[in-house]
Amino acid sequence: MERLTFAASILDGLADPVILLDDKRRVVDGNLAAWALLGPEPKGRDLSRSIDSPQIIDAVDAVLAGASSERSEVFVPFPIGRSYDLNAWEVLTQAPRKAVWAMLVLHDVTAAKRVEKMRVDFVSNVSHELRSPLSSLAGFIETLQGPARDDPEARERFLAIMEMEAKRMTRLTNDLLTLSKVESGEHIRPKDRVNLRHVLNQVVAAASVRAENRDMTVELEFEEEVADVIGDGDELNQVFGNLIDNAINYGREGAPVRVAIRAVDTIPGITEPGIAVAVENQGEGISPKHRARLTERFYRVDKGRSRKMGGTGLGLAIVKHIVVRHRGHLAISSTPGKNAVFTVYLPRADRK
Ligand SMILES: Nc1ncnc2c1ncn2[C@@H]1O[C@H](COP(=O)(O)OP(=O)(O)OP(=O)(O)O)[C@@H](O)[C@H]1O
Ligand SMILES: [Mg+2]
Structure with missing residues (x-):
């Protein structure tokens, strides 16, 4: 009995569903992961009523019909699409009622x-x-x-x-x-104290010629006292360089780009006080369907336009990774036809 409890607790600790089926394909037993996969009341019922995958059913049937084992990769569309390495093999039950049962293990890949x-x-x-x-x-x-x-x-x-x-x-x-x-280096958090006023002044000065060419100005707005952040100065320079370049490239010609820096009580997703830097441009903005994908490598809304400007489509992917390394947060919002706002949240250096 003790050995059984021990075995059951090992099985319950596994992330992979393990399911025992009888000769009529009915669920006899399983571990916790199996119950999570199969939904309510699967015991005693045909497996096909709990799982919507002809491939899994075929594999189990093959074992019950005499194949000693089956291995394959299967896709289960519901409740959310997942792929599994399937492993099924026969289990011979003890006398007096000798029968072929099946053990099924699904490894989530x-x-x-x-x-x-x-x-x-x-x-x-x-x-x-x-x-x-x-x-x-x-x-x-x-x-x-x-x-x-x-x-x-x-x-x-x-x-x-x-x-x-x-x-x-x-x-x-x-x-x-x-x-x-x-x-x-993403798992190593930067350690330096960085003054954002200093970084942003540099970035804006470097972007001024490009802004002038499009008849734009870049306006910096600071709250009186802005605390330092913990970061890597060169990387933060790249973050704001990329965002301000994008604002100049994709913003409306002649309209100003605003960069506003303020302190916030909490960084979204992290309960830590921080500094938020919002880079805003006027212009056509970004529709919601593109917004979520902008930080993917090589993703551009308009490939031709980005290429013409010499863009590589990697700028925002780099921004995202640097912000993650800083344990910060990047938020993208836009009112299509009006503006686009990219806000970077960074942890403050003086937090307790
Ligand atoms: N401020 C913005 N307004 C509207 N669309 C934007 C803005 N910033 C970025 N985008 C869109 O997001 C895409 C990806 O931007 P990203 O900076 O990653 O690449 P890129 O600007 O095309 O090239 P680069 O790698 O040289 O920066 C752009 O091609 C553009 O379609
Ligand atoms: Mg860019």
């Missing part, structure tokens, strides 16, 4: 599959992003070696385009390196 898909998508995105400037460069080189060899005017024009493409590739590789550096 949803998270691993998601990571694998991200990795594959990422490699294909990077190749795609590099291929277009490279093929454009190759095309222009060919033209310069051939038809445009003796055409100084065309040569100048093509060289300017080639320079732009080469710069974009350089930026892409730099951004990729930054992203991988930030990601690999």
Whole structure:
């Protein structure tokens, strides 16, 4: 009896559902994870009434019909789509009533599959992003070696385009390196005290020419006393550099960009006091369907437009990772047709 309780407690501690089925495919027993998967009152009922997966039912049937074991990967659409490694094998019951029962174990591989898909998508995105400037460069080189060899005017024009493409590739590789550096250090929280007034003044000065070109101004609004934050000065410079660049690039020409800094009692999702920096631009804004995906690598609302400006689509992914590393929070809000606001929350340096 004691041994049984011990075994049951081990089974209940497993995250994978373990289910015992009789020769009529009825649920005899299971662990806690199994009850969570199967829903209310599964015991004594046919497994197919509790789980909506023909693949699982087929595997169990195969075992009950004499196959000694079955392994496969299955997808269960309900209640939320999940993928499992299925393992089922026969269990011979004791005399007097000898029968073939089945043991079923489902190992959840949803998270691993998601990571694998991200990795594959990422490699294909990077190749795609590099291929277009490279093929454009190759095309222009060919033209310069051939038809445009003796055409100084065309040569100048093509060289300017080639320079732009080469710069974009350089930026892409730099951004990729930054992203991988930030990601690999994400678990280590920065320790320095950073004065945001100082960082923002620098960023705004660096962006002033780009703003002027679009007839825009960048206005900084501070509350009187703004506490320091805990952070990495270079990384925060990149965060606000990216957000202010975006505000200039995607905001309405001629309208000001506002950067407002204020203290907040709590950072959303974390009960810690912090500093909020809101970067706001006027303009068409971002519709809700795009908003949630903006921080994904290479995600752009308008690919052509971002490319034309030399964008790589990695800026906000870098921002997001840096903010996570700082144990802060990034909030994106927008009234479509009116504005877009990117707010970065960072922990204060003087918190108790
Ligand atoms: N302030 C904004 N207003 C409207 N759309 C924005 C704004 N900021 C970003 N976006 C949208 O989000 C997309 C992703 O931005 P992100 O900064 O990651 O890439 P990018 O600006 O295209 O290129 P880069 O990597 O060079 O910054 C942009 O392409 C744009 O569609
Ligand atoms: Mg950008």
